[in-house]
Amino acid sequence: MAETQPRLNSVQPTLAHTSRLxxxxxxxxxxxxxxxxxxxxxxxxxxxxLLFLPGVGVIGAIIANASGTGGGVVFVxxxxxxxxxxxxxxxxxxVVAVSMGIQAFGMSLGALRWTDRLYHQHQPASLEARVxxxxxxxxxxxxxxxxxxxxxxxxxxxxxxxxxxxxxxxMFSIALGLALxxxxxxxxxxxxxxxxxxxxxxxxxLLIAIPGGAITALFSVGIGELVAxxxxxxxxxxxxxxGTACVIxxxxxxxxxxxxxxxxxxxxxxxxxAAPGAMLGAFLARPIAxxxxxxxxxxxxxxxxxxxxxxxxxxxxx
Numbered sequence: 573m574a575e576t577q578p579r580l581n582s583v584q585p586t587l588a589h590t591s592r593l594x595x596x597x598x599x600x601x602x603x604x605x606x607x608x609x610x611x612x613x614x615x616x617x618x619x620x621x622l623l624f625l626p627g628v629g630v631i632g633a634i635i636a637n638a639s640g641t642g643g644g645v646v647f648v649x650x651x652x653x654x655x656x657x658x659x660x661x662x663x664x665x666x667v668v669a670v671s672m673g674i675q676a677f678g679m680s681l682g683a684l685r686w687t688d689r690l691y692h693q694h695q696p697a698s699l700e701a702r703v704x705x706x707x708x709x710x711x712x713x714x715x716x717x718x719x720x721x722x723x724x725x726x727x728x729x730x731x732x733x734x735x736x737x738x739x740x741x742x743m744f745s746i747a748l749g750l751a752l753x754x755x756x757x758x759x760x761x762x763x764x765x766x767x768x769x770x771x772x773x774x775x776x777x778l779l780i781a782i783p784g785g786a787i788t789a790l791f792s793v794g795i796g797e798l799v800a801x802x803x804x805x806x807x808x809x810x811x812x813x814x815g816t817a818c819v820i821x822x823x824x825x826x827x828x829x830x831x832x833x834x835x836x837x838x839x840x841x842x843x844x845x846a847a848p849g850a851m852l853g854a855f856l857a858r859p860i861a862x863x864x865x866x867x868x869x870x871x872x873x874x875x876x877x878x879x880x881x882x883x884x885x886x887x888x889x890x
Contacts, residue, residue: 597684612840619841621659629849637682637857639873640800640817669832671792672825673843678850679822685858686815699764703811707769711816715781719795722785727831742881748801753874765809773806788824796821810866
């Protein structure tokens, strides 16, 4: 292993920073967004009551794309407030549909930003490691190969007890968030990041892919969050942890959104207003994550997932 680092660095020299991939992909997303304005139904009167949603989209996308975890908890209190104020009524299925619609734009741009970083990595600092493109695409492709069928099947065939699943999922998230924080500041604190994807870790990711896909069908977040936190816990570089989580979440939300469009559960006014903010937040997220650094990002991510899980459990209880 000691001989591997120089060899990896010699074949992957430091490259100039670029955002070309994100800009080109962002142009495609912008065209898709403009097409939505032309073809989807919307209520102008309702949209005038929801003009604050672009700001909410920015905040949610920064959180989601900086850490690889879902920013859906940002939207939950917003939707509850809209219901309490009798502005707009969204049932649970519509909340999932709207969240997938927003993430289809925001997480896609975030995935492009992190993938751009993969191919333009800077010289790693002490205890940091470069990410191999092979590992990046193996994680993304292998997880999606199992999680996507599970998500699509769950959407079409299975009726879960949503409250029971939410309770179990969030309890697991709290345990995972606590473990991440403890590991970051104890035994992982002075260890170098892993340079290569271990077979055991790939096997573990495949084990969580199927339940993660099913959870994503129910809540619009799940598999990306689980992948990010597992890789963070196992002390892989930030680009691998967050980048693959964003790629997996983006593909999952685009695929899941198609079913909701066919089922006519998408409240398009929300998507049309929040998506531009989500794309802006996704573009800003990567430099914020790199500025924080791996240790602070892992800590912030752990705190975020614990706080969001506790909030959703409290919301469910009330």
